Amino acid sequence: MLLQVDRARCCGSGMCTLRAPAIFDQNEEDGTVILLQPQVRESDENLAAECVQNCPSGAISVVPGATFAKKPAAGNTESLRRRLRSAPTS
Numbered sequence: 001m002l003l004q005v006d007r008a009r010c011c012g013s014g015m016c017t018l019r020a021p022a023i024f025d026q027n028e029e030d031g032t033v034i035l036l037q038p039q040v041r042e043s044d045e046n047l048a049a050e051c052v053q054n055c056p057s058g059a060i061s062v063v064p065g066a067t068f069a070k071k072p073a074a075g076n077t078e079s080l081r082r083r084l085r086s087a088p089t090s
């Protein structure tokens with residue numbers, strides 16, 4: 001499962017971050033979602049689907065037709081987290 005987020009739609013409720021902190025984080029400045037793990041591990045797919053369904057603003061979605069070409073690279077989540085926190089929000 002491949003996820004995408006629309007940060008412009010995100011209202012910063014934090015529900016996804018609370019439910020799946022390995023997949024989502026929030027920008028420290030405005031609370032908008034940061035997608036840490038776009039390619040969701042098979043073991044986390046039900047959790048990710050739950051987050052898609054429960055996002056109050058519809059900001060999280062599954063990329064239609066996406067398949068796993070290869071397993072996502074392991075590790076370096078903290079580096080990605082730092083880069084996304086400093087990225088523009090729109």
Ligand code: SF4
Nearest residue numbers: 010011013014016055
């Ligand atoms: S649940 Fe939706 S609205 Fe709330 S922080 Fe996550 S993406 Fe944003």
